[in-house]
Amino acid sequence: MTSTPVLADREALAALALDQRALIRSLQHADGAYPASPTFSAYRGYSWFRDGAFIADAMSAGGDAASAEAFFGWCARVIEARRDDVARIVAAAAAGTPLPDADMLPTRFDFDGRDGTDEWWDFQLDGYGIWLWALAAHATRHGVDAAPWLDACRLTIEYLASSWARPCYDWWEEHIEQVHISTLGSLLAGLRAAAVLPGLDEVTAELARTTASAIDERMRTDGVLDGHLVKWVGTDAVDASLASLVAPLGALDAQEPLALATLEVLDEQLVVDGGMHRFRADTYFGGGQWPLLSCMLGLAWARAGRTERALELLRWAASTAHDGGIPEQVDRHLLDASFVDEWVERWGPSADPLLWSSAMYLRLAVELGVVEP
Template sequence: MAKAWTAEQLAEESVRLIAWNQHVRGGYTASPLFAHYGYGWLRDGSFTAYSMDLSGRHESAALFHEWVCRIIERKRAQIEDLISRKSRGEYIERRDFLHTRYQLDGRDDADSEWGHFQLDGYGTWLWGLSTHLRMTGHSSIPASFRSAVDAVYAYLEAFWEYTNFDCWEEYSEFVHPATLACIYGGLQAIAELSGSGKTPALCEHIREFLLQHAIHPDGYFVKSLRPLYPEGRVEYEFGLDGVDASLLWLCEPFHVFEPEHPAMQATIERIGADLRTAQGGVRRYAGDSYYGGGEWLLLTAWYGWTAWAQGQWETAEETLGWIVSKADELGRMPEQVPDALVNRSGYEDWVNRWGPPASPLLWSHAMFVILHHHIRKSASQRQAEG
């Protein structure tokens, strides 16, 4: 008989699993048993480090951030060259930009088949580092991180508006609001830690850019934007005009918009209507073909996190319970499950090609830990208040 996990047990098991799958140099393995995910992603890893910080495992988070810092220090000359080439108006090939994932010891990934130019991880790392530093008693950025932070900040300032791969390594020809949320969140977090007391001008510009270009006539933020260049000027049209569950990042944790903002509220509602299944899981986006477009545990956790931010305790608890139900007898959580698929042919095609979906996926475990922490903290506060 399969083990029935409680949320508390699964949170503890998740922390242990994450610790077991952290390289001695600091990188977190995205999925140790899935060959295609045997790398460390800056985006996934930053949220994984955050989950470890919330669990009191600050040494694990510190090791990850030091791993990223060493990578950036090695890339500083490349960043400076890229910015210089942009200032001269030179065309830059995608392969020349920084990578989105690295070998666990920090070396470049030169073997995987996905594209590399992806900005979300670098913004997320700035946010994650800032959060880690605040949680460990720092009121400013230590000198050991300063040059890496400055390099990433400059890189994002220079290239934030460039088309690049979205967080799923897809649609490189578009600009993605979820990616802009990561950039906004990172720059804002660094500014707050630096004590400037001001929202960076670029953050204000990103927010206005989203309000001007990324809101559908029905009131919600769209998945992607396509830049057009008529007569030498730039304009934007909707590239993909549905919602993607990653748009929740505009709310949590990057706070580009509060959940009460009309467009954010409309987006959350649209995600619930279009991407949340009757079983309670959340899909990436309509038309997703990766393993048939199943329900993703980490996105279900994000939906619960956003519900928690709105004070919707029952919905947050429901999502937590759904995730618990998807852990196997060893407490391992997959990337996605096919339970709600009407047609499993696309799923079977991917299984035949790559095997079952990645499991365990550290990002799934991390997001579960994050949601579990916030729910339990709020429950304790409400109980204390009577």
């Protein structure tokens, strides 16, 4: 028989998930964009494909298909408005004279879909793969016709096929000189998913398939050390973003040895008392623990069959929540507290709330059956 405290615990976890869903919906822009954070100075007024696609997936899995579709529509308009830019990038790559990083597609946009006016670390490929994956997952989950978004999917596939092997900034806007394994996995997941979208023309589908195959080979050849994935090609460090390649992205099968070894290393090196750091050399706001990353690791462990471990990570993420949502990070086990003041002086206190954190909590709660969609 289930004890009353356990029931109460799950009810509280479920209530928090529903609160996060409501918060995300309340802050979504009329045009479909999800604000990264409504208050944090460096994020306010902007939407990322990466964050937004994970948010949309959580809303789709969490029972709000209309919210997810509004975001996908926003993404499609952003990409279609840059049709000529994609054509130039693809043509230059085919000619062997790739455009400079500054001329590649941006990573974040204002809510109207325009390029940001503030200086940013803009050349990041991962979000374009993740939006393809989230759209395809949504279409499969809800039996939705993807036709309204297929033109934007074609443009995205062409862009990624031309440029996937280039070094670029990672999820954290760092190290543009490296080829990041989480970026490769994000593109792999998106291209694989897009390749089987009903209605996609065969030429583009084949381009997605062949590109995905090349990325998979590169990832498994150059992105592995001692049987687990690494942060970027040529390092022995790991990064929390790698957990997403197991789940929710599914770039790796959760039962394969490479996936399990990667999760074990991430849990061992980056998790303290249930809270996950981004990477061991992190100094951003002192290198705190990120609820969204604990939830991503929880998703991966859930997919691998470690339900109790996943529930522990969900509980830790819940412990960081407050009435206004869930923060980007907390300072319980800072890696280097000497850097906190530097960042606070630059941008103010770290992002709180962060919609991506709310989304990953909701997504894990749904995955574990804590809350029903």
